[in-house]
Amino acid sequence: MNELPIIQKTYDLIKWYVPILNRLPRTHKFTLGDRMIGGLYDILEELILARYAQEKLGKLENLNGKIDILRHQTRLLREFDLMSIERYEYVVKLVNDIGSELGGWIKQQKKRSSP
Template identity: 25%
Template sequence: MSCNVSHARAGDSPPSSGYAQPSPYATLLAKIEEVEAYTHTVLQQYPKIERYALCADIRAALANIQRLSIVAWKRYHKKTTLQDLDVEIEVLRMWIRKSLRLKYITPRRYEIWVRHVNEIGRMVGGWLKAAR
């Protein structure tokens, strides 16, 4: 019995650039990195007193989102990890709303930031729906 199935690259990371369309996972990681870069520039404008409280919470939420997306991609059973990722995205939204409420960011910045986070949320929601 001969089988032509190769598992040589089974656990490798998705290609970031190459010949074919990027995988949905690579696209998600790229979006997360975009949000992280935008968040970095926004958090530099926060008052100094909040840099060790609210800014740290926002950075931690982003780090958890990035970590959970990698864990979900590597796991065979993804549902619970994707649910945790969805919850963490909602936590990030809450911190962003709090920043607006405390007037640390302008409504325009809030709109751009939330648009980026919502895009990630839609991608994770589609991934969660596909995993069910």
């Protein structure tokens, strides 16, 4: 089965990001790191479920908020000096790509649901 590009990009983000988050110092790993990892897995699961849902729009709009939370958490990592600027720029691009795809999917669903 062909994956939707947004699902594949989220999967790739998890493969790249989780090992980095698992290497955070103890003071951040069990708070921010674990929350971020849980959030990443939630985003992937919800994207997969939305793919098969009859009513996609509500699920997709909820995901928009989760992606924004991930952006802010990533920014905190950078501001706590727990991530290099290069890694930060890379992950921000990945997250923004996922956000753009999600925005397109939401737009498509709004067109379908309007009379």
